[in-house]
Amino acid sequence: MSLDAPFKDPFFRDESFFGDYSYRNSPHAVKRFPFPFPEDDYMYSVNMEPHVKGRPGSVFEHYFDVDEHYVSEMRDRARVLEQDPLRCQSLPHMTLAGWDLLELIMEKFAEDYPHWFSLTKDGNRWHWINRPLGIDQKFTFLDESTLPYGPFEYITRQAQGDFTLQDQREDNLWIEAGMVTSQADWSLDFDIGMNFHEWHAPVPLAHQMGIFDRALKFLLALQYGAPVRRFNWTMTVDPLLDTSPENYPKWGPSKTTMTPETIGQRQHLRVELQTLIRLPRSNAICFPIRCYLISLDDLVTQPKWARRFHRVIRGLPDELATYKGFIRNKPMILEYLARFDDGAPTSPGWWPED
Protein backbone atom coordinates (compact mmCIF):
# COMPACT_ATOMS: atom_id res chain seq x y z
CA MET A 1 0.00 0.00 0.00
CA SER A 2 1.37 3.36 -0.94
CA LEU A 3 0.38 6.37 1.12
CA ASP A 4 3.12 8.59 -0.26
CA ALA A 5 1.13 10.86 -2.56
CA PRO A 6 -2.38 10.50 -1.24
CA PHE A 7 -3.70 14.02 -1.42
CA LYS A 8 -3.97 14.49 -5.19
CA ASP A 9 -7.71 14.94 -4.77
CA PRO A 10 -8.09 18.22 -2.86
CA PHE A 11 -11.32 16.90 -1.36
CA PHE A 12 -9.21 14.95 1.17
CA ARG A 13 -7.69 16.93 4.02
CA ASP A 14 -4.03 16.43 4.98
CA GLU A 15 -4.29 16.49 8.78
CA SER A 16 -3.23 14.71 11.96
CA PHE A 17 -5.08 13.08 14.85
CA PHE A 18 -2.17 13.27 17.30
CA GLY A 19 0.83 15.47 18.02
CA ASP A 20 -0.08 18.85 16.54
CA TYR A 21 -3.73 17.81 16.05
CA SER A 22 -4.25 19.60 12.76
CA TYR A 23 -7.61 17.82 12.29
CA ARG A 24 -10.39 20.25 11.36
CA ASN A 25 -13.90 19.98 9.94
CA SER A 26 -14.62 22.09 6.87
CA PRO A 27 -17.85 24.14 7.02
CA HIS A 28 -19.40 21.46 4.81
CA ALA A 29 -18.37 18.73 7.27
CA VAL A 30 -19.80 20.70 10.20
CA LYS A 31 -23.18 20.98 8.46
CA ARG A 32 -23.32 17.22 7.83
CA PHE A 33 -22.02 16.20 11.26
CA PRO A 34 -24.12 13.35 12.70
CA PHE A 35 -25.42 15.12 15.78
CA PRO A 36 -26.82 12.22 17.81
CA PHE A 37 -29.51 13.79 20.01
CA PRO A 38 -33.05 13.86 18.60
CA GLU A 39 -34.37 15.26 21.91
CA ASP A 40 -33.18 17.58 24.69
CA ASP A 41 -32.31 14.74 27.08
CA TYR A 42 -30.43 11.49 26.81
CA MET A 43 -30.63 8.09 28.41
CA TYR A 44 -29.56 4.67 27.23
CA SER A 45 -31.80 2.94 24.80
CA VAL A 46 -31.36 0.25 22.17
CA ASN A 47 -32.28 3.02 19.68
CA MET A 48 -31.80 1.01 16.50
CA GLU A 49 -33.22 1.94 13.15
CA PRO A 50 -32.89 0.39 9.70
CA HIS A 51 -29.62 1.32 7.99
CA VAL A 52 -31.17 2.76 4.83
CA LYS A 53 -29.96 5.53 2.59
CA GLY A 54 -30.76 8.98 3.94
CA ARG A 55 -30.65 12.60 2.86
CA PRO A 56 -28.22 13.51 0.06
CA GLY A 57 -25.10 15.07 1.52
CA SER A 58 -25.66 13.52 4.95
CA VAL A 59 -23.58 10.73 6.46
CA PHE A 60 -26.52 8.44 5.61
CA GLU A 61 -26.37 9.12 1.90
CA HIS A 62 -24.26 6.03 1.24
CA TYR A 63 -23.93 2.57 2.79
CA PHE A 64 -20.46 3.52 4.09
CA ASP A 65 -19.63 7.21 4.49
CA VAL A 66 -16.29 8.19 2.94
CA ASP A 67 -15.60 11.78 3.93
CA GLU A 68 -12.91 14.46 3.72
CA HIS A 69 -10.93 12.80 6.55
CA TYR A 70 -10.63 9.44 4.77
CA VAL A 71 -6.99 9.51 3.70
CA SER A 72 -5.69 11.06 6.91
CA GLU A 73 -7.66 8.58 9.01
CA MET A 74 -6.18 5.66 7.09
CA ARG A 75 -2.72 7.12 7.61
CA ASP A 76 -3.45 7.40 11.34
CA ARG A 77 -4.62 3.76 11.42
CA ALA A 78 -1.38 2.61 9.77
CA ARG A 79 0.58 4.60 12.36
CA VAL A 80 -1.31 3.07 15.30
CA LEU A 81 -0.95 -0.47 13.92
CA GLU A 82 2.77 0.01 13.47
CA GLN A 83 3.08 1.09 17.11
CA ASP A 84 0.82 -1.69 18.43
CA PRO A 85 0.11 -4.65 16.14
CA LEU A 86 -2.34 -6.11 18.69
CA ARG A 87 -4.97 -3.59 17.57
CA CYS A 88 -5.91 -5.87 14.70
CA GLN A 89 -6.66 -9.48 15.60
CA SER A 90 -8.74 -12.19 14.02
CA LEU A 91 -9.19 -15.66 15.49
CA PRO A 92 -8.51 -18.37 12.88
CA HIS A 93 -12.16 -19.33 12.28
CA MET A 94 -13.08 -15.74 11.36
CA THR A 95 -11.25 -15.64 8.03
CA LEU A 96 -14.40 -16.35 6.01
CA ALA A 97 -16.19 -13.48 7.74
CA GLY A 98 -13.22 -11.31 6.77
CA TRP A 99 -13.79 -12.20 3.11
CA ASP A 100 -17.47 -11.39 3.51
CA LEU A 101 -16.56 -7.95 4.80
CA LEU A 102 -13.95 -7.37 2.10
CA GLU A 103 -16.55 -8.10 -0.55
CA LEU A 104 -19.13 -5.84 1.07
CA ILE A 105 -16.80 -2.86 1.41
CA MET A 106 -15.35 -3.18 -2.07
CA GLU A 107 -18.77 -3.51 -3.68
CA LYS A 108 -20.36 -0.65 -1.77
CA PHE A 109 -17.37 1.68 -2.20
CA ALA A 110 -17.25 1.00 -5.96
CA GLU A 111 -21.01 1.44 -6.32
CA ASP A 112 -21.29 4.63 -4.22
CA TYR A 113 -17.99 6.32 -5.15
CA PRO A 114 -17.11 5.18 -8.70
CA HIS A 115 -14.75 8.15 -9.15
CA TRP A 116 -12.54 6.87 -6.30
CA PHE A 117 -12.96 3.09 -6.23
CA SER A 118 -13.46 0.34 -8.76
CA LEU A 119 -13.93 -3.41 -8.53
CA THR A 120 -13.94 -5.73 -11.51
CA LYS A 121 -14.49 -9.47 -11.24
CA ASP A 122 -13.61 -12.32 -13.55
CA GLY A 123 -14.85 -15.30 -11.59
CA ASN A 124 -12.74 -15.33 -8.43
CA ARG A 125 -10.07 -13.15 -10.02
CA TRP A 126 -10.77 -9.66 -8.74
CA HIS A 127 -9.18 -6.30 -9.53
CA TRP A 128 -9.51 -3.59 -6.89
CA ILE A 129 -8.50 0.03 -7.38
CA ASN A 130 -8.49 2.52 -4.52
CA ARG A 131 -7.42 5.83 -6.08
CA PRO A 132 -7.31 8.01 -2.93
CA LEU A 133 -4.85 5.59 -1.29
CA GLY A 134 -2.99 4.74 -4.51
CA ILE A 135 -3.82 1.00 -4.41
CA ASP A 136 -4.12 -1.22 -7.46
CA GLN A 137 -4.54 -4.86 -6.40
CA LYS A 138 -5.26 -7.98 -8.40
CA PHE A 139 -6.09 -10.97 -6.21
CA THR A 140 -8.05 -14.19 -6.00
CA PHE A 141 -11.17 -13.98 -3.87
CA LEU A 142 -11.02 -16.48 -0.95
CA ASP A 143 -7.27 -17.06 -1.47
CA GLU A 144 -5.40 -15.35 1.37
CA SER A 145 -2.01 -15.88 -0.25
CA THR A 146 -2.87 -13.33 -2.96
CA LEU A 147 -3.22 -10.37 -0.56
CA PRO A 148 -0.53 -8.62 1.50
CA TYR A 149 -2.63 -9.04 4.70
CA GLY A 150 -5.49 -11.29 5.73
CA PRO A 151 -8.76 -10.17 4.09
CA PHE A 152 -10.08 -8.50 7.25
CA GLU A 153 -6.96 -6.45 7.90
CA TYR A 154 -6.49 -5.69 4.21
CA ILE A 155 -9.88 -4.09 3.75
CA THR A 156 -10.17 -2.40 7.13
CA ARG A 157 -6.90 -0.59 6.46
CA GLN A 158 -8.91 1.08 3.69
CA ALA A 159 -12.17 1.88 5.46
CA GLN A 160 -12.84 4.54 8.10
CA GLY A 161 -14.04 3.46 11.52
CA ASP A 162 -13.29 0.50 13.72
CA PHE A 163 -14.67 -2.90 12.79
CA THR A 164 -15.45 -5.99 14.83
CA LEU A 165 -16.74 -9.35 13.65
CA GLN A 166 -19.04 -11.41 15.84
CA ASP A 167 -19.49 -15.13 15.41
CA GLN A 168 -22.96 -16.44 16.31
CA ARG A 169 -23.31 -19.70 18.25
CA GLU A 170 -24.91 -20.99 21.46
CA ASP A 171 -27.55 -18.23 21.15
CA ASN A 172 -24.87 -15.63 21.71
CA LEU A 173 -22.49 -13.37 19.82
CA TRP A 174 -18.73 -13.77 20.27
CA ILE A 175 -16.37 -10.93 19.39
CA GLU A 176 -13.65 -12.81 17.55
CA ALA A 177 -12.05 -10.34 15.17
CA GLY A 178 -11.41 -6.63 15.35
CA MET A 179 -9.62 -3.65 13.79
CA VAL A 180 -9.63 -1.17 16.62
CA THR A 181 -7.60 2.03 16.35
CA SER A 182 -10.23 4.73 16.98
CA GLN A 183 -11.93 3.33 20.05
CA ALA A 184 -13.62 5.01 22.96
CA ASP A 185 -11.43 3.42 25.60
CA TRP A 186 -11.92 -0.32 25.22
CA SER A 187 -9.32 -2.99 24.55
CA LEU A 188 -9.76 -5.47 21.71
CA ASP A 189 -6.80 -7.45 23.00
CA PHE A 190 -8.58 -7.94 26.32
CA ASP A 191 -12.11 -8.43 25.01
CA ILE A 192 -11.48 -10.71 22.03
CA GLY A 193 -13.20 -14.06 22.52
CA MET A 194 -15.87 -12.72 24.89
CA ASN A 195 -19.61 -13.09 24.45
CA PHE A 196 -22.07 -10.20 24.24
CA HIS A 197 -22.72 -9.76 27.96
CA GLU A 198 -19.09 -10.30 28.87
CA TRP A 199 -17.66 -7.57 26.66
CA HIS A 200 -20.32 -5.11 27.84
CA ALA A 201 -19.69 -5.91 31.53
CA PRO A 202 -18.08 -2.55 32.42
CA VAL A 203 -21.04 -0.46 31.17
CA PRO A 204 -22.98 0.96 34.15
CA LEU A 205 -26.78 0.97 34.54
CA ALA A 206 -27.62 -0.64 31.22
CA HIS A 207 -27.52 -4.26 32.44
CA GLN A 208 -30.10 -3.61 35.15
CA MET A 209 -32.26 -1.83 32.58
CA GLY A 210 -32.31 -4.98 30.47
CA ILE A 211 -30.72 -3.10 27.56
CA PHE A 212 -28.25 -5.84 26.68
CA ASP A 213 -30.74 -8.70 26.94
CA ARG A 214 -33.04 -6.91 24.50
CA ALA A 215 -30.24 -5.88 22.18
CA LEU A 216 -28.83 -9.42 22.01
CA LYS A 217 -32.22 -10.91 21.26
CA PHE A 218 -32.70 -8.38 18.50
CA LEU A 219 -29.26 -8.99 17.00
CA LEU A 220 -29.48 -12.78 16.99
CA ALA A 221 -32.44 -12.36 14.64
CA LEU A 222 -30.69 -9.80 12.40
CA GLN A 223 -31.32 -10.71 8.77
CA TYR A 224 -28.98 -10.62 5.80
CA GLY A 225 -29.80 -7.56 3.69
CA ALA A 226 -31.49 -5.69 6.56
CA PRO A 227 -28.70 -3.87 8.42
CA VAL A 228 -29.47 -1.56 11.33
CA ARG A 229 -27.69 1.39 12.93
CA ARG A 230 -27.55 3.37 16.13
CA PHE A 231 -25.54 6.19 17.66
CA ASN A 232 -23.32 6.25 20.68
CA TRP A 233 -21.34 9.21 21.95
CA THR A 234 -18.73 10.43 24.40
CA MET A 235 -16.38 13.39 24.84
CA THR A 236 -12.71 13.58 23.87
CA VAL A 237 -10.11 16.23 24.60
CA ASP A 238 -8.25 17.08 21.36
CA PRO A 239 -9.18 15.28 18.13
CA LEU A 240 -7.50 12.03 19.16
CA LEU A 241 -8.98 9.00 17.40
CA ASP A 242 -6.86 6.52 19.33
CA THR A 243 -8.22 6.89 22.87
CA SER A 244 -7.15 3.38 23.78
CA PRO A 245 -6.88 2.03 27.31
CA GLU A 246 -3.42 0.80 26.33
CA ASN A 247 -2.26 4.40 25.88
CA TYR A 248 -4.40 5.96 28.63
CA PRO A 249 -1.36 7.10 30.65
CA LYS A 250 -0.30 9.09 27.55
CA TRP A 251 -3.61 10.80 26.72
CA GLY A 252 -5.29 10.88 30.14
CA PRO A 253 -3.38 13.98 31.31
CA SER A 254 -4.82 16.02 28.41
CA LYS A 255 -8.06 16.19 30.40
CA THR A 256 -6.30 18.25 33.07
CA THR A 257 -4.87 20.96 30.83
CA MET A 258 -8.04 22.37 29.29
CA THR A 259 -8.92 25.95 30.26
CA PRO A 260 -11.98 28.15 29.66
CA GLU A 261 -9.91 29.80 26.93
CA THR A 262 -9.07 26.56 25.09
CA ILE A 263 -12.13 24.42 25.74
CA GLY A 264 -13.95 25.52 22.59
CA GLN A 265 -11.15 24.28 20.35
CA ARG A 266 -9.98 21.30 22.42
CA GLN A 267 -13.15 19.66 23.74
CA HIS A 268 -14.75 17.47 21.09
CA LEU A 269 -18.04 15.68 20.94
CA ARG A 270 -17.21 12.17 19.78
CA VAL A 271 -20.02 10.41 17.94
CA GLU A 272 -20.03 6.79 16.94
CA LEU A 273 -22.25 5.74 14.07
CA GLN A 274 -22.59 2.02 14.71
CA THR A 275 -23.91 -0.28 12.03
CA LEU A 276 -24.82 -3.94 12.40
CA ILE A 277 -24.67 -6.07 9.30
CA ARG A 278 -25.33 -9.80 8.84
CA LEU A 279 -22.71 -11.33 6.56
CA PRO A 280 -23.75 -13.87 3.92
CA ARG A 281 -21.29 -16.82 3.95
CA SER A 282 -20.12 -16.84 7.56
CA ASN A 283 -23.42 -15.77 9.16
CA ALA A 284 -21.26 -13.53 11.34
CA ILE A 285 -22.35 -10.01 12.28
CA CYS A 286 -20.10 -7.16 11.24
CA PHE A 287 -20.05 -4.12 13.51
CA PRO A 288 -18.53 -0.99 12.00
CA ILE A 289 -18.02 1.73 14.61
CA ARG A 290 -17.46 4.95 12.74
CA CYS A 291 -16.09 7.85 14.79
CA TYR A 292 -16.89 11.50 14.06
CA LEU A 293 -15.30 14.35 16.00
CA ILE A 294 -16.50 17.95 16.27
CA SER A 295 -15.07 20.74 18.43
CA LEU A 296 -17.45 22.65 20.68
CA ASP A 297 -16.60 25.83 18.75
CA ASP A 298 -17.84 24.19 15.55
CA LEU A 299 -20.83 22.54 17.20
CA VAL A 300 -22.23 25.81 18.55
CA THR A 301 -22.30 27.33 15.05
CA GLN A 302 -25.59 25.41 14.72
CA PRO A 303 -27.91 27.15 17.23
CA LYS A 304 -30.24 24.18 17.64
CA TRP A 305 -27.36 21.83 18.46
CA ALA A 306 -25.85 24.34 20.90
CA ARG A 307 -29.08 24.68 22.87
CA ARG A 308 -29.77 20.97 22.88
CA PHE A 309 -26.27 19.83 23.76
CA HIS A 310 -26.25 22.14 26.77
CA ARG A 311 -29.49 20.55 27.98
CA VAL A 312 -28.25 17.01 27.37
CA ILE A 313 -25.05 17.53 29.35
CA ARG A 314 -26.90 19.38 32.12
CA GLY A 315 -29.33 16.48 32.58
CA LEU A 316 -26.82 13.64 32.27
CA PRO A 317 -26.44 11.51 35.44
CA ASP A 318 -22.96 11.85 36.96
CA GLU A 319 -22.59 8.08 36.71
CA LEU A 320 -22.73 8.33 32.92
CA ALA A 321 -20.43 11.35 32.77
CA THR A 322 -17.96 9.33 34.85
CA TYR A 323 -18.22 6.30 32.61
CA LYS A 324 -17.84 8.46 29.53
CA GLY A 325 -14.74 9.95 31.11
CA PHE A 326 -15.56 13.67 31.29
CA ILE A 327 -16.87 14.16 34.83
CA ARG A 328 -13.91 16.32 35.83
CA ASN A 329 -14.55 18.79 33.01
CA LYS A 330 -18.34 18.68 33.10
CA PRO A 331 -18.69 22.03 34.96
CA MET A 332 -16.38 23.78 32.48
CA ILE A 333 -18.24 22.28 29.54
CA LEU A 334 -21.58 23.40 30.97
CA GLU A 335 -20.27 26.89 31.57
CA TYR A 336 -19.12 27.11 27.97
CA LEU A 337 -22.36 25.74 26.51
CA ALA A 338 -24.70 27.79 28.74
CA ARG A 339 -23.73 30.93 26.83
CA PHE A 340 -25.37 29.49 23.72
CA ASP A 341 -28.63 28.36 25.32
CA ASP A 342 -31.26 31.10 25.49
CA GLY A 343 -33.92 28.65 26.66
CA ALA A 344 -35.79 28.72 23.34
CA PRO A 345 -37.53 25.48 22.36
CA THR A 346 -35.80 23.13 19.92
CA SER A 347 -37.45 21.24 17.09
CA PRO A 348 -37.58 17.43 17.21
CA GLY A 349 -34.93 15.39 15.36
CA TRP A 350 -31.22 15.99 14.88
CA TRP A 351 -31.08 17.92 11.59
CA PRO A 352 -29.68 21.39 12.32
CA GLU A 353 -32.23 23.41 10.36
CA ASP A 354 -35.48 21.42 10.52
Next chain:
Amino acid sequence: MSQTQADDVMKSRPLYGRLVPKQGSYHFIVADGEGGEAVASLLNAAPDMKPRAHIIYIPGANGTDLTGMVSGLGARVFHPAPSYASASQRINKVLGDAHMGLQLYAAGTEGLIGQVQRDAMAAGLPHDALTTEQRGSLARRVQCVHCKGITENVTLDPFVCAHCGLNLFVRDHYSRRLAAFQGVCIDAEDPGEVPPSEERFK
Protein backbone atom coordinates in the same frame (compact mmCIF):
# COMPACT_ATOMS: atom_id res chain seq x y z
CA MET B 1 -11.67 5.25 32.06
CA SER B 2 -14.18 4.65 34.75
CA GLN B 3 -13.72 2.99 38.08
CA THR B 4 -17.37 2.08 38.11
CA GLN B 5 -17.77 -1.37 39.53
CA ALA B 6 -20.36 -3.49 37.84
CA ASP B 7 -23.57 -4.62 39.47
CA ASP B 8 -24.06 -7.44 41.96
CA VAL B 9 -23.09 -10.19 39.60
CA MET B 10 -20.42 -8.96 37.25
CA LYS B 11 -21.39 -9.93 33.74
CA SER B 12 -18.02 -11.18 32.57
CA ARG B 13 -17.18 -12.91 35.82
CA PRO B 14 -17.23 -16.68 35.88
CA LEU B 15 -19.47 -18.57 38.26
CA TYR B 16 -18.16 -21.59 40.13
CA GLY B 17 -19.83 -24.70 41.39
CA ARG B 18 -18.75 -27.69 43.45
CA LEU B 19 -16.54 -30.62 42.59
CA VAL B 20 -18.92 -33.51 42.10
CA PRO B 21 -17.98 -36.85 40.55
CA LYS B 22 -18.81 -37.23 36.87
CA GLN B 23 -19.00 -40.34 34.72
CA GLY B 24 -15.72 -40.76 32.96
CA SER B 25 -12.89 -43.10 32.05
CA TYR B 26 -10.19 -40.77 33.41
CA HIS B 27 -10.26 -37.95 35.95
CA PHE B 28 -7.76 -35.10 35.66
CA ILE B 29 -7.76 -32.87 38.73
CA VAL B 30 -5.78 -29.63 39.18
CA ALA B 31 -5.89 -27.80 42.51
CA ASP B 32 -4.07 -25.18 44.55
CA GLY B 33 -4.10 -24.06 48.18
CA GLU B 34 -7.38 -24.82 49.97
CA GLY B 35 -8.61 -26.47 46.76
CA GLY B 36 -6.92 -29.61 48.14
CA GLU B 37 -9.83 -29.95 50.56
CA ALA B 38 -12.32 -29.95 47.69
CA VAL B 39 -10.27 -32.70 46.01
CA ALA B 40 -10.38 -34.75 49.22
CA SER B 41 -14.16 -34.38 49.41
CA LEU B 42 -14.47 -35.41 45.78
CA LEU B 43 -12.38 -38.58 46.08
CA ASN B 44 -13.87 -39.55 49.43
CA ALA B 45 -17.36 -39.25 47.95
CA ALA B 46 -16.41 -41.39 44.95
CA PRO B 47 -13.52 -43.69 45.88
CA ASP B 48 -13.94 -45.66 42.65
CA MET B 49 -12.43 -42.64 40.85
CA LYS B 50 -9.07 -43.14 42.55
CA PRO B 51 -7.60 -45.77 40.21
CA ARG B 52 -8.38 -43.47 37.27
CA ALA B 53 -7.43 -40.13 38.86
CA HIS B 54 -4.46 -37.87 38.06
CA ILE B 55 -3.94 -35.02 40.51
CA ILE B 56 -1.70 -31.98 40.17
CA TYR B 57 -1.48 -30.01 43.39
CA ILE B 58 0.14 -26.59 43.87
CA PRO B 59 0.58 -24.97 47.31
CA GLY B 60 -1.35 -21.70 47.72
CA ALA B 61 0.38 -18.33 47.38
CA ASN B 62 -1.10 -17.50 50.81
CA GLY B 63 1.00 -20.28 52.39
CA THR B 64 -1.63 -23.03 52.50
CA ASP B 65 0.18 -26.26 51.64
CA LEU B 66 -1.87 -29.48 51.71
CA THR B 67 0.63 -31.49 49.66
CA GLY B 68 0.94 -34.21 52.29
CA MET B 69 -2.81 -34.70 52.66
CA VAL B 70 -3.53 -34.68 48.92
CA SER B 71 -0.69 -37.07 48.15
CA GLY B 72 -2.28 -39.56 50.55
CA LEU B 73 -5.67 -39.59 48.83
CA GLY B 74 -4.81 -42.65 46.77
CA ALA B 75 -4.96 -41.23 43.27
CA ARG B 76 -3.28 -43.32 40.58
CA VAL B 77 -1.00 -40.37 39.73
CA PHE B 78 -0.10 -37.59 42.13
CA HIS B 79 2.14 -34.76 40.97
CA PRO B 80 3.11 -31.93 43.32
CA ALA B 81 4.11 -28.74 41.53
CA PRO B 82 5.55 -25.53 42.97
CA SER B 83 3.57 -23.22 40.64
CA TYR B 84 1.10 -23.28 37.76
CA ALA B 85 3.83 -22.18 35.37
CA SER B 86 5.98 -25.15 36.37
CA ALA B 87 3.09 -27.54 35.71
CA SER B 88 1.69 -25.97 32.56
CA GLN B 89 3.57 -28.12 30.04
CA ARG B 90 2.40 -31.25 31.81
CA ILE B 91 -1.19 -29.95 31.97
CA ASN B 92 -1.18 -29.07 28.29
CA LYS B 93 0.20 -32.50 27.35
CA VAL B 94 -2.50 -34.31 29.32
CA LEU B 95 -5.23 -32.09 27.85
CA GLY B 96 -3.82 -32.53 24.37
CA ASP B 97 -3.76 -36.32 24.76
CA ALA B 98 -7.32 -36.36 26.13
CA HIS B 99 -9.63 -39.05 24.83
CA MET B 100 -13.40 -39.13 24.99
CA GLY B 101 -14.34 -39.76 28.59
CA LEU B 102 -11.75 -37.51 30.20
CA GLN B 103 -13.25 -35.48 33.01
CA LEU B 104 -11.52 -32.31 34.10
CA TYR B 105 -11.73 -30.70 37.55
CA ALA B 106 -10.16 -27.54 38.98
CA ALA B 107 -10.33 -26.35 42.59
CA GLY B 108 -8.78 -23.49 44.51
CA THR B 109 -8.15 -19.88 43.60
CA GLU B 110 -9.89 -18.09 40.77
CA GLY B 111 -6.52 -17.66 39.08
CA LEU B 112 -5.85 -21.40 39.09
CA ILE B 113 -9.33 -22.25 37.82
CA GLY B 114 -9.10 -19.62 35.11
CA GLN B 115 -5.79 -20.93 33.84
CA VAL B 116 -7.05 -24.51 33.70
CA GLN B 117 -10.13 -23.31 31.83
CA ARG B 118 -8.02 -21.28 29.43
CA ASP B 119 -5.73 -24.23 28.69
CA ALA B 120 -8.71 -26.58 28.30
CA MET B 121 -10.29 -24.20 25.75
CA ALA B 122 -7.00 -23.94 23.89
CA ALA B 123 -6.89 -27.75 23.76
CA GLY B 124 -10.32 -27.75 22.14
CA LEU B 125 -12.49 -28.66 25.10
CA PRO B 126 -15.67 -26.59 25.38
CA HIS B 127 -15.46 -23.92 28.10
CA ASP B 128 -18.13 -25.66 30.18
CA ALA B 129 -16.40 -29.06 30.07
CA LEU B 130 -14.76 -28.28 33.35
CA THR B 131 -16.06 -28.83 36.89
CA THR B 132 -14.85 -26.09 39.23
CA GLU B 133 -14.91 -25.14 42.87
CA GLN B 134 -13.49 -21.94 44.30
CA ARG B 135 -11.74 -22.37 47.65
CA GLY B 136 -9.38 -20.28 49.68
CA SER B 137 -7.88 -16.95 48.77
CA LEU B 138 -9.90 -14.52 46.64
CA ALA B 139 -6.65 -13.20 45.16
CA ARG B 140 -6.92 -12.30 41.49
CA ARG B 141 -4.75 -12.60 38.42
CA VAL B 142 -4.72 -9.20 36.80
CA GLN B 143 -3.49 -8.17 33.37
CA CYS B 144 -2.10 -4.66 33.06
CA VAL B 145 -3.95 -3.21 30.06
CA HIS B 146 -0.95 -0.98 29.37
CA CYS B 147 2.08 -3.31 29.36
CA LYS B 148 0.03 -6.58 29.07
CA GLY B 149 1.98 -8.20 31.91
CA ILE B 150 0.00 -10.39 34.32
CA THR B 151 0.44 -9.96 38.05
CA GLU B 152 -0.45 -13.07 40.06
CA ASN B 153 -2.20 -13.20 43.43
CA VAL B 154 -3.35 -9.61 43.64
CA THR B 155 -5.05 -8.92 46.97
CA LEU B 156 -4.73 -5.13 47.09
CA ASP B 157 -6.61 -2.50 45.10
CA PRO B 158 -4.97 -0.38 43.81
CA PHE B 159 -1.70 -2.27 43.38
CA VAL B 160 1.60 -1.81 41.54
CA CYS B 161 2.00 -3.74 38.25
CA ALA B 162 4.77 -6.31 38.75
CA HIS B 163 5.99 -5.67 35.21
CA CYS B 164 5.82 -1.95 34.37
CA GLY B 165 5.34 -0.43 37.83
CA LEU B 166 2.21 1.60 37.03
CA ASN B 167 -0.39 2.03 39.79
CA LEU B 168 -3.38 -0.05 38.71
CA PHE B 169 -6.95 -0.38 39.91
CA VAL B 170 -8.69 -3.69 39.34
CA ARG B 171 -11.61 -3.37 36.99
CA ASP B 172 -14.44 -5.87 37.32
CA HIS B 173 -13.85 -7.10 33.80
CA TYR B 174 -12.68 -10.68 33.28
CA SER B 175 -11.24 -12.42 30.23
CA ARG B 176 -11.48 -16.20 30.08
CA ARG B 177 -9.00 -16.24 27.23
CA LEU B 178 -6.38 -14.56 29.44
CA ALA B 179 -7.72 -15.99 32.72
CA ALA B 180 -7.28 -12.52 34.17
CA PHE B 181 -9.04 -9.38 35.35
CA GLN B 182 -8.18 -6.02 33.83
CA GLY B 183 -5.89 -3.57 35.59
CA VAL B 184 -6.02 0.11 34.58
CA CYS B 185 -3.76 2.98 35.60
CA ILE B 186 -5.45 4.85 38.45
CA ASP B 187 -3.36 8.02 38.37
CA ALA B 188 -2.99 8.60 34.64
CA GLU B 189 -4.75 11.96 34.81
CA ASP B 190 -3.03 13.06 38.02
CA PRO B 191 0.28 11.19 38.27
CA GLY B 192 1.17 10.36 41.86
CA GLU B 193 -2.34 10.84 43.24
CA VAL B 194 -2.96 7.26 44.30
CA PRO B 195 -5.58 6.44 46.95
CA PRO B 196 -4.48 4.09 49.75
CA SER B 197 -4.58 0.39 48.86
CA GLU B 198 -7.29 -1.74 50.43
CA GLU B 199 -7.22 -5.50 50.81
CA ARG B 200 -10.18 -6.23 48.54
CA PHE B 201 -9.36 -9.82 47.54
CA LYS B 202 -8.22 -11.60 50.69
